[in-house]
Amino acid sequence: MTVLIATLGYDEKFQLRAVGRWFGRGLSKVVVVGSFDDDKARRALSSLEDYLDKLGIQHERVEVNPHDMTDIVVKVGKLLASLAGQDVVVNLSGGMRIIIIGVLAAIILREAKVTIEVETEDFAHLATFTSGDLMPVRLTEDHIKVLKAIREGYTTINSIHGYLGMPLSTTWRKVKDLKDQGLVVEDNGRLSLTLKAVVEIELHSFS
Template identity: 30%
Template sequence: MTSGRVFLCSFGFDEKFVLRCLVRYGFSVGDIVKLITSDPPDSRVLDAYRRVEELARRLGGSSELLAVDYRDLDRAISVIIGIVGGLRGNEVIVNLSGGMRILICLILIALMLAETKSKIKIEIETEDLKSLVDIPQKILKLPKFRMGGAKLKIAEILVSRGELSVTELATAIGKDKSLMSRHIRDMEEVGLIHTERMGRTKIVKPTNILRALIES
């Protein structure tokens, strides 16, 4: 396992998104860029990889080209899960701007399913290079989140009433404040709610994602 940062990028025959990502974050000694491409990689992909490899080496880091067969979805996802799972302890920057769309989907699925404690930053740069969209890491935890019982009641009340204090929520569903605080922390960690302080009172508000889940 590398001691530096890991850059995990979807990759095709155009290296510009990867190069821009490496420069943007100051790729340096000890860092490694892992490029995920389709198997088998054609000559254009290999040419593009050589240019990435050259820059990575010049900056004191390293690179690796990893080819997965997207036609075998089960194996492709399991391979990428293995890659992500092996990154424990590293800061990971994921760039999903290049390569085939199916590869981007596979990497996102693997990130959602993989068990990792790494700090992960996920970004997608638009084709015109004018915008960079960040995907919050907490969104990755959402598919595994179980929203039943008290959490479901909290969700329904918040969507119905807009915002409440922790004390008001505890009263509304008949739970003590300490238990309510744990539920709120769990829901905030996956991006279903957000909280803010108003003096000594903590206010809880639903996110648009929670509204969509409850109202759908």
């Protein structure tokens, strides 16, 4: 089951689209984060909640103070803690910028494992990444060599070991480090790069 957390401002269109994407894919609950003192914000919230009621989806709201970053981070941090172990998607396509940044800060500080999605204003593109992509990494030259080898198509520990001439035990440790830091994933014995790894390779070429 999936819980959708969505930031909301004066317009609910992005949140409605997010619900539409996840409805039928195990969506069990929607949590709306925002400030609802303004009439326009309340109307957007009411419209979204009416839609969720029609679909039979459980929902709740987390009201935050947009003038108090601590309030945003603490309330969202407590929400994330209460959802630990569940599949959580955070949609940041709408709402006030300061609330969006506060939600991101809470995710990073809590080291919450969530999927994050942001839709462009023209609805043409949906960017999706994991919270792990936001976490800092510690890489050596050997780590970078392994990442580049995987990019070149060497997707097993043995093939990386042969391609780089790196001792097998060292190759195994470097791959484990990369997996632990969210840079590499393994599926059916094959290694692949995450978005975070691709970015790190590109940034490393300028360092």
